Amino acid sequence: MSGISRRIANRCLAAAGFLAGAAQANTSNGYNLPVGVTDLSVDIHHIHMQGFWWCVAIAVVVFGAMIFSLLKFRKSQGAVPDTTMVHSTKAEIIWTVIPVIILVIMAVPAAATLIKIEDTRNSELSIRVTGYQWKWQYQYMDAAEGVGYFSTLSDDSNEARQLNSGIDPQSVPNYLQSVDKPLVIPSGTKVRLLLTSQDVIHAWWVPDFGMKRDAIPGFVNEMWIRVAAGKEGFYRGQCAELCGRDHGFMPIVVEVKTPDDFKQWVGAQKADAKQAAFDSALHAQTAQVITR
Amino acid sequence: MAHASAEHAHDDHPDQPATGIKRWLFTTNHKDIGTMYLVFSLIMFFIGGAMAMVIRAELFKPGLQLVDPLFYNSMTTNHALVMIFGAVMPAFVGLANWMVPLQIGAPDMALPRMNNFSFWILPFAFTLMILTFFVPGGAAAGGWTLYPPLSIQGGDSFPMVIFAIHMMGISSIMGAINVIVTIVNMRAPGMTLLKMPLFCWTWLITAYLLIAVMPVLAGSVTMLLTDHFFKTSFFNAAGGGDPVMFQHIFWFFGHPEVYIMILPAFGIVSEILPTFSRKPLFGYDSMVYATASIAFLSFIVWAHHMFTVGMPLAAQLFFMLSTMLIAVPTGVKVFNWTATMWRGSLSFEPPMLFAIAFLFLFTIGGFSGVMLAFVPADFQYQDTYFVVAHFHYVLVPGAVFAIMAAVYYWLPKWTGHMYNMTLANWHFWLSTIFVNVLFFPQHFLGLAGMPRRIPDYAVQFADWNMVSSIGAFGFGLSQILFAIVVIQCARGGKKATAQVWDANPRGLEWTLPSPAPYHSFQSVPEVK
Numbered sequence: 001m002s003g004i005s006r007r008i009a010n011r012c013l014a015a016a017g018f019l020a021g022a023a024q025a026n027t028s029n030g031y032n033l034p035v036g037v038t039d040l041s042v043d044i045h046h047i048h049m050q051g052f053w054w055c056v057a058i059a060v061v062v063f064g065a066m067i068f069s070l071l072k073f074r075k076s077q078g079a080v081p082d083t084t085m086v087h088s089t090k091a092e093i094i095w096t097v098i099p100v101i102i103l104v105i106m107a108v109p110a111a112a113t114l115i116k117i118e119d120t121r122n123s124e125l126s127i128r129v130t131g132y133q134w135k136w137q138y139q140y141m142d143a144a145e146g147v148g149y150f151s152t153l154s155d156d157s158n159e160a161r162q163l164n165s166g167i168d169p170q171s172v173p174n175y176l177q178s179v180d181k182p183l184v185i186p187s188g189t190k191v192r193l194l195l196t197s198q199d200v201i202h203a204w205w206v207p208d209f210g211m212k213r214d215a216i217p218g219f220v221n222e223m224w225i226r227v228a229a230g231k232e233g234f235y236r237g238q239c240a241e242l243c244g245r246d247h248g249f250m251p252i253v254v255e256v257k258t259p260d261d262f263k264q265w266v267g268a269q270k271a272d273a274k275q276a277a278f279d280s281a282l283h284a285q286t287a288q289v290i291t292r
Numbered sequence: 293m294a295h296a297s298a299e300h301a302h303d304d305h306p307d308q309p310a311t312g313i314k315r316w317l318f319t320t321n322h323k324d325i326g327t328m329y330l331v332f333s334l335i336m337f338f339i340g341g342a343m344a345m346v347i348r349a350e351l352f353k354p355g356l357q358l359v360d361p362l363f364y365n366s367m368t369t370n371h372a373l374v375m376i377f378g379a380v381m382p383a384f385v386g387l388a389n390w391m392v393p394l395q396i397g398a399p400d401m402a403l404p405r406m407n408n409f410s411f412w413i414l415p416f417a418f419t420l421m422i423l424t425f426f427v428p429g430g431a432a433a434g435g436w437t438l439y440p441p442l443s444i445q446g447g448d449s450f451p452m453v454i455f456a457i458h459m460m461g462i463s464s465i466m467g468a469i470n471v472i473v474t475i476v477n478m479r480a481p482g483m484t485l486l487k488m489p490l491f492c493w494t495w496l497i498t499a500y501l502l503i504a505v506m507p508v509l510a511g512s513v514t515m516l517l518t519d520h521f522f523k524t525s526f527f528n529a530a531g532g533g534d535p536v537m538f539q540h541i542f543w544f545f546g547h548p549e550v551y552i553m554i555l556p557a558f559g560i561v562s563e564i565l566p567t568f569s570r571k572p573l574f575g576y577d578s579m580v581y582a583t584a585s586i587a588f589l590s591f592i593v594w595a596h597h598m599f600t601v602g603m604p605l606a607a608q609l610f611f612m613l614s615t616m617l618i619a620v621p622t623g624v625k626v627f628n629w630t631a632t633m634w635r636g637s638l639s640f641e642p643p644m645l646f647a648i649a650f651l652f653l654f655t656i657g658g659f660s661g662v663m664l665a666f667v668p669a670d671f672q673y674q675d676t677y678f679v680v681a682h683f684h685y686v687l688v689p690g691a692v693f694a695i696m697a698a699v700y701y702w703l704p705k706w707t708g709h710m711y712n713m714t715l716a717n718w719h720f721w722l723s724t725i726f727v728n729v730l731f732f733p734q735h736f737l738g739l740a741g742m743p744r745r746i747p748d749y750a751v752q753f754a755d756w757n758m759v760s761s762i763g764a765f766g767f768g769l770s771q772i773l774f775a776i777v778v779i780q781c782a783r784g785g786k787k788a789t790a791q792v793w794d795a796n797p798r799g800l801e802w803t804l805p806s807p808a809p810y811h812s813f814q815s816v817p818e819v820k
Binding site: 028029030031032033034040043044047048051052055058059062063065066069070073074075076079080081082083085086087088091092095096099100103106107110111113114115117118160161162163164165167168169170174175176177199200201203205207210211212213214216217218219221222236237238239240241242243244245246247248249 | 354355356357359360361362365433434435439441442445528529530534535536569570571572573574575576577578600601602605608609612613616617619620623624626627628630631633634635636637638639648651652655656659660662663666667668669671672674675676736739740741743744745746747748749750751752754755756
């Protein structure tokens with residue numbers, strides 16, 4: 001229990017640091033949006049922080065005025081009400097116009113980023129992402145055409161997450177955020193995801209990529225990501241739209257490789273696929289021979 | 293014949309309430325009906341609260357300890373339905389029943405029999421909904437938003453929930469018609485619209501919102517029903533329909549619904565702050581116009597609930613800008629309330645404490661609301677605990693605190709007794725502290741990447757979830773104090789004066805003795 005309370009105390013200190021303007025990290029620090037590793041996630045984080053600081057500034061003024069009133073104008077300290085103060089057109093115009101100006105200042109970068117987000121042209125690699133209850137299917141197109149597989153919650157997490165499994169989640173590496181086969185993408189490349197679903201609505205979300213989009217049955221949604229070169233590694237997220245009983249158990253893991261490593265990986269996948277096709281054909285032939 | 297006509301007269305205008313169960317079953321008296329609405333709402337508040345306790349207990353630490361994931365989903369779904377349609381909305385209708393006639397100087401509501409009917413639908417609607425926990429397939433577990441195709445996967449609970457929603461809708465529409473007819477026709481002579489108390493104003497506008505959008509909800513859930521049972525394809529892509537169309541129709545109801553749950557709260561706070569600041573409300577006219585503007589805007593912002601479905605760029609920009617506009621009239625209200633306290637003479641009775649907490653905490657919910665309006669950032673926030681924190685800040689220390697403020701403000705007028713101030717103060721401080729322990733860490737959880745509606749989570753979310761659960765248990769237990777204060781006060785206590793508060797509150801309700809007589813304003817009051 002002392003460990004837990006120490007951790008909570010640390011988090012509180014860290015949160016206080018955040019409010020005071022703390023350093024930024026590449027994955028979430030536990031209380032704020034991650035800056036992330038794509039062009040878009042960096043822009044989105046900027047919009048988020050800008051909005052946050054405007055809110056803080058407004059809060060200082062408004063809460064300041066409220067707290068001042070609560071301290072200064074107390075009946076118990078003999079405050080006499082100024083009952084003539086019931087209306088002021090000037091004040092009301094000021095506090096209508098100033099918020100409008102602040103909103104315009106905030107809206108411009110948000111609109112610019114949105115336009116960038118929606119521009120899915122000139123992608124270098126497309127991947128079909130299909131949601132199922134409760135797993136993801138990835139099918140590569142373009143240069144990696146033919147590579148495809150399902151990605152499901154890893155066995156150790158799946159065992160630990162059963163009701164009263166007796167397994168401590170803290171002992172499972174990346175509990176609920178690890179899969180059997182991660183999505184693999186190259187860094188420094190504009191990757192376009194084509195999202196759809198085979199049953200109900202899901203949503204594909206990796207916080208470090210800054211974006212989330214719904215996978216809707218019968219429709220295809222688009223989003224793009226370009227992970228900055230040098231940011232290779234594993235990134236984790238999960239389904240973000242309620243999709244039934246095991247909604248909490250369909251994680252997303254993306255392994256970002258350098259373009260060269262990615263090419264090699266694609267080659268290996270294709271060879272594996274060929275081998276698997278050969279094996280199954282051989283198996284079928286053998287079976288035929290045996291039955292004959 | 294003489295006997296019959298005497299009987300008839302007796303039926304129509306009893307000076308005293310009937311006795312026993314008949315008083316409550318057949319009553320057409322606005323005070324009895326208001327009381328029933330409020331008691332019903334309190335019961336639902338505890339039922340919905342119990343579901344929230346199950347949710348927070350399961351989330352206390354990572355791993356599944358208590359419930360199956362499907363049951364967990366039915367807890368979140370029914371918690372929302374019970375709290376929205378069972379606790380918050382009936383509480384506001386109950387307050388309208390009690391206070392609208394008293395505030396405008398009318399003897400009763402305009403349509404008393406419909407009033408009785410609109411209340412008595414509710415216990416049946418909610419009995420039907422709670423019964424779904426005992427049918428094959430369990431209670432509805434697709435979220436209160438009932439998004440297809442998931443909601444259509446529901447078992448026997450699916451049509452039952454839809455019929456329950458239809459009944460709640462009929463009840464709400466009848467309640468709304470009653471409020472509009474009463475306010476438009478039964479104001480005392482001299483009470484022009486712009487002299488009306490703000491609680492009546494906000495309720496008048498709310499009632500129009502209800503009439504406009506409850507049929508839309510009914511239509512959307514009926515289409516779900518026909519998709520499931522009659523092979524229509526409104527929302528089925530395989531048959532040429534569109535699952536996203538449901539979301540558009542649902543949120544065209546859903547966003548005004550959000551304001552249905554907050555506008556009467558604005559009215560309540562606009563009554564209480566001036567009283568205990570001993571100073572008239574600042575900018576009365578702009579308060580009325582701001583309320584009307586918010587109501588208008590509520591019809592053109594719905595798609596901000598569903599930015600991630602993939603809309604055309606122009607639509608996203610439109611909904612972002614219209615959503616941001618809401619901050620302007622809402623800001624006007626917050627500034628006006630602050631200006632009302634400015635240079636006042638403040639005292640801190642329980643209703644004032646709750647109103648002040650509303651002012652601070654609702655504004656925090658407003659801030660996260662502005663942040664959620666930015667579409668790019670919303671792509672991160674959508675469907676995370678950041679959204680959960682946002683709407684709980686506007687609904688719990690927003691709407692629910694306003695309802696409690698209203699009860700503490702008018703309870704002596706209803707019962708004729710003062711309540712236990714010490715206990716009420718305890719209730720306030722415990723609620724305010726725990727509500728923040730409960731919901732503030734959820735901002736952090738959402739930003740750190742925790743989606744909503746999950747029964748179990750990755751271990752990096754463990755700490756804040758534990759803090760949030762502790763807050764939830766504290767908040768839940770504190771509400772027992774509220775029930776104790778109310779029950780004690782109904783049973784007896786120090787006699788309340790007609791004015792109740794030594795702050796000399798304005799308004800016609802304070803010209804009547806406490807408790808208000810069974811028939812208010814037998815003679816027409818004079819409004820200067």
